Amino acid sequence: MxxxxxxxxxxxxxxxxxxxxxxxxxxxxxxxxxxxxxxxxxxxxxxxxxxxxxxxxxxxxxxxxxxxxxxxxxxxxxxxxxxxxxxxxxxxxxxxxxxxxxxxNKRSIINGSRNEESESIGIPINQPRSSDVRRELIMLSLPAIAGQAIDPFSQLMETAYIGRLGPVELGSAGVSIMIFNNVSKLFNIPLLSVATSFVAEDIAKNATKDSISENGIQEDSTNGKPIGMVERKQLSSVSTALLLAIGIGIFEAVALYLGCGSFLNLMGITGDSPMRIPAERFLSLRALGAPAVVVSLALQGIFRGFKDTKTPVFCLGLGNLSAIFLFPILMYYLKLGVTGAAISTVVSQYLVTFLMVWQLNKKVILLPPKVGELQFGVYIKSGGFLIGRTLAVLTTMTLATSIAARQGAVAMAAHQICMQIWLAVSLLTDALAASGQALIASYSSEGDHKTVKEVTNFVLKIGLVVGVSLAAILGVSFGSIATLFTKDADVLGIVRTGILFVSASQPINALAFIFDGLHYGVSDFPYAAKSMMLVGLISSAFLLYAPITGLPGVWSGLTLFMGLRTAAGYVRLLSKSGPWWFMHKDL
Structure with a gap:
């Protein structure tokens, strides 16, 4: 050089x-x-x-x-x-x-840094912007899809191993997992979403101050000698997200461990239920992994803000591989049953968190030199809206699970299998939404509405195609997939009645997740929260009548929930007065 x-x-x-x-x-x-x-x-x-x-x-x-x-x-x-x-x-x-x-001028500098980022993922500078944006989105989405597939795959393996223990164990684990997800994700999802947008905006706004070249050598030098090697960035958005994640994780662990009995009572698992003892033991152990779960999700949001979807794949892959390796050893060889499943999952969660912190430490300074540089106020304001949104989601999902649990152990086991497949497959689209969110947040902070419009249109089209494809695949293979989780004839008989719910709702699920990513990308957190509260209220009212029709009523209520989410996102995109006003302009 x-x-x-x-x-x-x-x-x-x-x-x-x-x-x-x-x-x-x-x-x-x-x-x-x-x-x-x-x-x-x-x-x-x-x-x-x-x-x-x-x-x-x-x-x-x-x-x-x-x-x-x-x-x-x-x-x-x-x-x-x-x-x-x-x-x-x-x-x-x-x-x-x-x-x-x-x-x-400043705009030229930003464009230069954009080209540099495009080159880093293999995009030639002289190509049209529309081609660059589409390729960048795909290059970000492919690793993200792999990352999203790893964690649900591990959960599916856990469900499959537990299912071979019997319907009581599967039902008790299903209720405990739902409680853990509801409590932990109350703050986790808002933190992940806000961290992605804020880190992406922080990087874009500080682009003009960054004097580090692509090869890691500082471009400013003295007498031809580099004066800085691979300099780590100082981003207050990263430090704030990590400190919040640690505090929230400790709070969740204490709440889950001390209140597991109360949570199970709320879910309809009383003291005389055969699912009570294994569910209580499973939930108490999983509570110990809450800090790792919160921090790892915040770290995923931070890496997404850096437009780095490869590092989380590496970390999640190693961590979940360890869980899959430990499941049969602890559950069958050491005969720990559902307790062994919980221990395996907790160990893998801490391994994932450690690997992500280690990798992030190479990019940024984890803690700020001054406490005053932290952005707690900004995070709490935006996160507060998303906490309300998450409460609406969790309330609806919890109500559905509670109604299913009251149908008995066999019905709950069937519902757990359907829900695991439903969520695992549909969350693949969430990777596409997260990649779109990172790009939209970056370009939106620079005022590049034309590129934001291109990303929005492209990600919606891809999301619909993916949703239809998943529906077709599941419609053909769902019956065979269900046999991987249990051999119980009664459970399988109920599971097969849910094929329409699991497969036909995939296009709706895909668009719902995409619209969430679009809202977060332009920091439209207030609308995302208010619309979700209304959607959750309507869906919960419908679910109250589900016991009359059993599990089909529960699944119909969940499909309605996702459909209303999609409709709310589409209505916002059509609005000419909101943050999407430029979608109706010729830019």
């Missing part, structure tokens, strides 16, 4: 004339490796008269050799050439004016 920090007097001339012809040719072609020249070393009074009177004069050939050094910028953060010596500055005024004319 041709890196130059200071040019001094006659040594500049000698350095240029002694440069070999091969080096001059390389510099002339400009392979996007450039030298950063410090603006602070140029005196304010650079003018024609002062400079002409200096002693160092460059011949035409030398000036041509110097020109590529400054003109062949990929990212023109500083566009002024500086020459220092004890006697003064010796470059002609016309040359300085040419160099100064290359200095770009």
């Amino acid at each position: 041709a890196s130059t920090g200071q040019f001094s007097g006659k040594s500049l001339c000698r350095g240029l004339t002694s440069r070999s012809s091969g080096e001059q040719s390389r510099l002339t072609k400009g392979k996007r490796k450039f030298c950063l020249l410090n603006r602070s070393k140029v005196p304010i009074g650079l003018g024609g008269g002062d400079i002409v009177s200096r002693k160092c004069h460059l011949c035409a050939e030398q000036k041509n050799s110097l020109s590529p050094l400054v003109i062949r910028h990929r990212k023109a953060r500083f566009g002024v050439a500086c020459c220092q010596s004890s006697s003064g500055y010796g470059v002609e005024s016309t040359d300085v004016q040419e160099r100064m004319a290359l200095e770009e």
Whole structure:
């Protein structure tokens, strides 16, 4: 890399004339490796008269050799050439004016950093923006889809192993998992969503201050020597998310451990139920993993903000692989039953968190130098809306599970299998929504509404295609998939009645998740919360009549819930007065 920090007097001339012809040719072609020249070393009074009177004069050939050094910028953060010596500055005024004319404004700098990010994921700069955006979305979504598939796959494996123990164990674990998810996700999902948007915005806003090149060497240098290697970023949004996650995780662990009996009573699992003892033991152990779950979800949101969906895949893959390895050992070989399943899951959760923290520590400084730099107020304000939204979701899902549990152990086991497949498959679309959210948050913070519009239209089309494809696949294979979870004939008989619920609702689920990502991308948290509360209220009212029709009524209520979520997102997108006003303009 041709890196130059200071040019001094006659040594500049000698350095240029002694440069070999091969080096001059390389510099002339400009392979996007450039030298950063410090603006602070140029005196304010650079003018024609002062400079002409200096002693160092460059011949035409030398000036041509110097020109590529400054003109062949990929990212023109500083566009002024500086020459220092004890006697003064010796470059002609016309040359300085040419160099100064290359200095770009803030928008040019941002566009340059955008191109740099595009190159890092394999997008040529000279392609049209629409092609770049689509490819960037796909490149972000593919690892994210893999990451989203890993965790549900591990949960499916856990359900399959527990299902072989019997319907009582499967039903008790299903209720406990639902309670754990409801309590832990009350704050986890808002924190993940807010962290993704805020970190992406924080990075975009600080793009003009970032002087770190792609290869990790600081572009500002002294006497041609780098003065900084792989500098970690200082982002208050990251530190705030981590500290909040730790505090919330400890609170959730205490609440779940001490209140597991009360939670089970609320779910209809009374003291005389055969599911009570295994469910209480399972939930108490899973409570110990709550801090790891909260922190790992916050970390996933942070990595999404960095447009890095590969690192979470690596960490989730190793962690969940350990769980799959431990399930048969602890459950069958050591004969711990559902207790072994809970221990395996908790161990894997802490392993995932440790790996993510280790990787993030390479990118950023985890804790801020000053407490005043933290953004608790911003997180709490936006997160408060999403907590209300999450409460609406959890209330509806909890009501559905509670009604299913009151149908008996066999019905609850069948409901648990259907729900695991339903959520595991539909959450694959959430990866696409998360990638779209990161891109929209980044471009929206820069005021690039045209690109935001392109991302929005493209992600909705892809989401619909994915949803229809999943519906077709599940419609054909659902019966065979169900046999992987249990061999109980009674349970399988009920499960097969849910094929329409699991498969036909996938296009609706896909669009619902996509619309959530769009709302979060433009920080439309108030509407996301208020609309979800209304949707949850209507769906819960419908579910109250579900006991009359049994599980089909429960599944119909959940389908209505997802359908209303999709409708609410579509209505917001059509509004000309909200944050999506530019969707109705020709940009």
